[in-house]
Amino acid sequence: QVQLVQSGAEVKKPGASVKVSCKASGYTFTAYYIHWVRQAPGQGLECLGWINPNSGATIYTHKFQGRVTMTRDTSINTAYMELSRLRSDDTAVYYCARGGTSRQFDYWGQGTLVTVSS
Amino acid sequence: QSVLTQPPSVSGAPGQRVAVSCTGSSSNIGAGYDVHWYQHLPGTAPKLLIYANNNRPSGVPDRFSGSKSGTSASLAITGLQAEDEADYYCQSYDSSLSGSGVFGGGTRLTVL
Numbered sequence: 001q002v003q004l005v006q007s008g009a010e011v012k013k014p015g016a017s018v019k020v021s022c023k024a025s026g027y028t029f030t031a032y033y034i035h036w037v038r039q040a041p042g043q044g045l046e047c048l049g050w051i052n053p054n055s056g057a058t059i060y061t062h063k064f065q066g067r068v069t070m071t072r073d074t075s076i077n078t079a080y081m082e083l084s085r086l087r088s089d090d091t092a093v094y095y096c097a098r099g100g101t102s103r104q105f106d107y108w109g110q111g112t113l114v115t116v117s118s
Numbered sequence: 119q120s121v122l123t124q125p126p127s128v129s130g131a132p133g134q135r136v137a138v139s140c141t142g143s144s145s146n147i148g149a150g151y152d153v154h155w156y157q158h159l160p161g162t163a164p165k166l167l168i169y170a171n172n173n174r175p176s177g178v179p180d181r182f183s184g185s186k187s188g189t190s191a192s193l194a195i196t197g198l199q200a201e202d203e204a205d206y207y208c209q210s211y212d213s214s215l216s217g218s219g220v221f222g223g224g225t226r227l228t229v230l
Contacts, residue, residue: 035219037164044120044224045156045164045207049216061218095163102170103156103211103219108163 002026004096004109011115017084020112024095029077030054032041033099036081040092050099051079086116119148121215122208122222130198130230138225140191140208146220148189151211155184155193158205158224160193167206170194203229 007021022034024074036048049060051070058070068080094112097105123141130136134184140153147153157167166175168184181197191210195202210221 009213036217037221044205045158045209045221047221049218059217062216065216091129100166100169102152102154102173104152104166104169105156105164105209105219106166106169106175108165111163 002098002107004098004107006094006112008090009113009115011117012086012118014087014118015088015117017082018086018114019080019082020094020096020114022079022081022109023059023112024077024098025080029072030074033103034070034072034079035097035099035105036068037097038092039095039104040089043092048081048083048094053079053094059073064111086114088116090114119221120223121212122210124206124208124222124225125177127226127228128210129138129230131198131230134198135194136198136227137206138193138206138227140193140222142189142191142210142212144189144211145214146189146212147186147191149213151213153184153186153191154209155182156207156209157202159205161189164207198229200229203227 003025005023030053035050042074051061053072072079095111098107100106152170156164158164171186172184
């Protein structure tokens with residue numbers, strides 16, 4: 001069965017960086033995009049961008065360009081999302097999700113809580 | 119402000135039908151991009167409910183249905199059950215943005 005397993009919760013100080021991993025299993029990792037979505041406390045869902053695990057090509061939402069970097073390691077079927085220059089309003093649960101054939105997000109990781117606090 | 123507009127809340131009694139609207143523009147829904155719907159319960163990952171406007175993934179009850187017309191889309195839930203109380207989000211893409219996905223602001227469904 002398809003599974004996306006994310007790394008554990010992180011606590012970071014303002015200005016630091018965080019790197020969240022997303023390990024895929026149960027399907028061909030390079031055949032489907034991986035998207036990253038976050039939800040801040042009391043807020044809705046927000047897309048950060050996606051990566052094509054086959055080519056490594058990425059698309060980032062305008063808001064995060066310059067601060068977000070998405071990478072992958074095909075040898076271990078794992079995608080990564082790194083967010084730099086963290087601010088308090090980056091405190092959120094970060095999800096990875098698989099992009100389906102209609103570009104829907106058909107399978108999701110369990111979420112990673114990132115807390116930014118001095 | 120979200121690119122896709124949803125009502126903040128809807129409510130209905132058990133057994134009733136409710137609908138959640140998702141209004142976009144000519145650069146997203148109206149441009150022909152598919153609309154997808156997700157159910158989100160607190161503390162859990164969002165769950166895909168409807169994909170490509172009106173398709174249900176395996177395991178999603180047929181009480182859930184989706185439609186799309188022009189620059190808007192709608193999620194309908196019939197035979198409302200207490201377990202349907204959750205947040206619902208529409209999602210699509212926008213040609214005026216970078217190519218990443220866009221979500222509606224979310225709608226909280228309350229089962230009375």
